[in-house]
Amino acid sequence: MTPRCPNCASFAFLDWHECEHCGATLGYRFSSLSFLQTMDGVATEGDETWRHCANRDWGCNWLVADSEDAARCFSCRLSRTLPPRDDTIAWEKLRDTGIAKRRLLVQLAELELPITPFYEQEGGLGFDLLSSFSGTRVMIGHANGIITLDLAETVDDYRETLRVRLGEPYRTMLGHLRHEVGHYYQQVLLRDEAAWDGCRALFGDERASYQDAISRHYAQGAPAxxxxSFISEYATMHPWEDFAETFAHYLHITGTLATAAAAGVVLDASRVPGIVEHDVVPLTDYREAGIERMLDDWHWLSLMFNRVNRAMGHRDLYPFTLEPPVVEKLTYVHGLVVGASSTPAAGT
Known part of the structure; x- marks a missing residue:
């Protein structure tokens, strides 16, 4: 879905508080994945009234329906733990993390993946947003539905130092979110032992000692x-991480293709003979078109995106190779997503 300004119909970025084309004040309505124009912090449509989230001063641009009887929006209510209010540095970093979190939630809703909040059900989705700059080291991770993030990683030089030290080709806050939510959905979407057996056949047995796997990985590195067989070195550490990395890449790919489709990007093979084998018209949704179409479109679009990045002097946008075993894992994740999409997303 292409976000547009409701006043002038121009394209609007998901994090905008006001339209940069016409100046209209905007609020994002998660239930319809669209913007409403607000006046004095209020928007009315039909019988429903919507108000700005109480965290708007901290960067949130989502709306809250009067019927929800809450001051904070759905995204902000998913934040279980936040830095102390007097930690102004951490709260400043919370702005950028909030943008990434809301972008993740929009993509999950577009894929029609179920989102059950932690405050409604044990093991439901929630976020502990902490900062290593506050004096205590924060370990990014997932446990029983709760995703812990380090707000310090919104600082470019801090995150880049970690990326280089860990030998990673890619490290972003959105990437962390997509990886950790993969752990959450492995627990949510695999509902019985037969489903777990099918997962283990591809990714390995997740019941193997995680602590032993960590020690081995950081002592010896990835196997030659x-x-x-794996999308990344980190995926080799343990079956949990292989699944989460694969799920994250599924979100990377579908999210970027959907953005290209919404922008009207088309690769015309007749204009570049011998480079692109056929016309490539990306889709906003591949649940019906299938994984083969999705990965074929991604092959050609990612080559183009990598060329664009190199033209600007940057590293490749997508510095990964999809070998047949990885494709098989992505196909498995695609099947899980398609199978889950008939379940309405809670909180929307």
Whole structure:
């Protein structure tokens, strides 16, 4: 879905508080994945009235329906733990993390993946948003539905130092969110032992000692030839991480293709003979078109995106190779997503 300004119909970025084309004040309505124009912090449509989230001063641009009897929006209510209010540095970093979190939630809703909040059900989705700059080291991770993030990673030089030290080709806050939510959905979407057996056949047995896997990975690194079977070095550490990394890449790919489709990007093979084999018209949704179409479109679009990045002097946008075993894992994740999409997303 392409977000547009409701006043002038121009394209609007998901994090905008006001339209940069016409100046209209905007609020994002998660239930319809669209913007409403607000006047004095209020928007009315039909019988419903919507108000700005109480955290708007801290960067949130979502709306809250009067019927929800809450001051904070759905995204902000998913934040279980926040830095102390007097930690102004951490709260400043919360702005950028909030943008990434809301972008994740929009993509999950577009894929029609179920979102059950932690405050409604044990094991439901929630976020502990903490900062290593506050004096205590924060470990990014997932446990029983709660995703812990380090707000310090919104600082470019801090995050880049970690990326280089860990030998990662890619490290972003949105990437962390997509990886950790993969852990959450593995627990949510695999509902019985037969489903777990099918997952283990591809990713390995997640019941193997995680602590032993961590020790081995950081002492020895990824095994030789890992590129033939895994999407990343980190995926080799343990079956939990292989699934989460694969799920994250599924979100990377579908999110970028949907953005390209919404922007009207088309690769015309007749204009570049010998480079693109056929016309490529990306889709906003591949649940019906299938994984083969999705990955074929991604092959050609990612080559183009990498060329664009190199033209600007940056690293490749997508510095990963999808070998057949990885494609098989992505196909498995695609099946899970398609199977889950008939379940309405809670909180929307």
């Amino acid at each position: 030839g890992w590129e033939a």
